[in-house]
Amino acid sequence: MTAPAPVAEVLRPLVPQVLGVLVRRYGQFDACEDAVQEALLAASEQWPAEGVPDSPRSWLVTVAARRLTDHWRSESARRRREESVAVREPATVVPGPGEDRPPGEDDTLKLLFLCCHPAVSPPSQVALTLRAVGGLTTAQIASAFLVPEATMTRRITRAKESIAAAGSTFDEPSPDDFGDRLRVVLQVLYLIFNEGYTATSGENLLRAELAAEAIRLTRAVHALTPGQGEVAGLLALMLLTDARRAARTGPNGELVPLPEQDRSRWDHSLIAEGEALVDATIGHAALGPYQVQAAIAALHATAPSTEETDWPQIVELYHVLQALMPSPVVTINQAVAVAQASGPARGLELLDTVDAKLDVGRRLDAVRAHLLELAGDLPGAREHYLKAARRTASLPERRYLMNRAGRIAPADPAQN
16 A cells, blocks of 8 residues: 555655664564564554654554564564563563654664665665665565566565574674775665666656655765765765756657757756755765766756767766776766767777677667767667667667667668
8 A cells, every 4th residue: 555645755754763763672674674564554544544643753663663562472482582572672662752863863874784784685785775764665666676576575585584694783884894884875875766767677768766765865874974975976966867857758758868958957956956065075075986976967967058068077087987986887988978078989999998798788889879970980870779779678768779770771782
């Protein structure tokens, strides 16, 4: 059951806070997470009819704790478990005065660290984060990633089992481990946003609910770690990128590339917020890949047109990004900027350094086709547009690539 929008808006930010209270009390992540989901379902059924309680978080904590203790009492090991819990907590499940932390002192970051444990695979980290921290149901997550609900259930179950097997606790990582674990958290949020902003498969280019959830969670992490430059950089990157969302699709959901977008439809309030984050972070915190990507996104977002974009500066930023995070994807994106700044031939030279055997074939073929078209090699451009179209599972992207190929007449065999 899906809660009406106003109730859902109240529930969503409370999920990590409530789950954090229970895990801190009882220490069993799996059982606590199930109890919180039951409490959310109860709230979605009761609050629309009865009204939102004066203290929604305390209501959820109380209901979830009761569900948890009822579950334990129904099991054969009831006595042993209850004795274990009794040692750690008073018998009552109702939060005492002042027991709940203020909203600004919740456990969101601890839960993210737990969900993004290195023992859990990246796909399962994403799924568990969306369920445990984001408050999405398993059915909603499965729908967003276009997989059967049973498949997503198994993925989440395996993630919980991996966390339990690793002996993870609810404690924050040590200072020595904090940076590495935070990088995993940011990577998971980045993956969620990317899947929402450009879906890798299916009929729709966008999955707005995933992008919005990634931004919401990144805002929460930024509020909890204000001195972390890469957190601010990732939030800025998301905002500056998401600002273009309304202009990225046409009336029929077709893909509209950046040079053809109506920039008046961009969300300039998000651009201003993202640009302010970049200005406040660059030069004031240790430089990282997300900050550099955000700086590149800011140059795109504030340019009046493709022609008036500061391409030489973008090329320089890609040089910095390559030094911080060498990858074929960075090289491919850099080739586009080099082509704009110095001509398509130079961009194609850079593309030739990318190993075509790597898992970037679709993107590599699409960019090569674009640069070949700019260079006047139309048969070559058509060939690579078609190759890229065959390699993508995204229907809007496939239609766009096929359309680009269709604009180029096939080579005349008589002239060969």
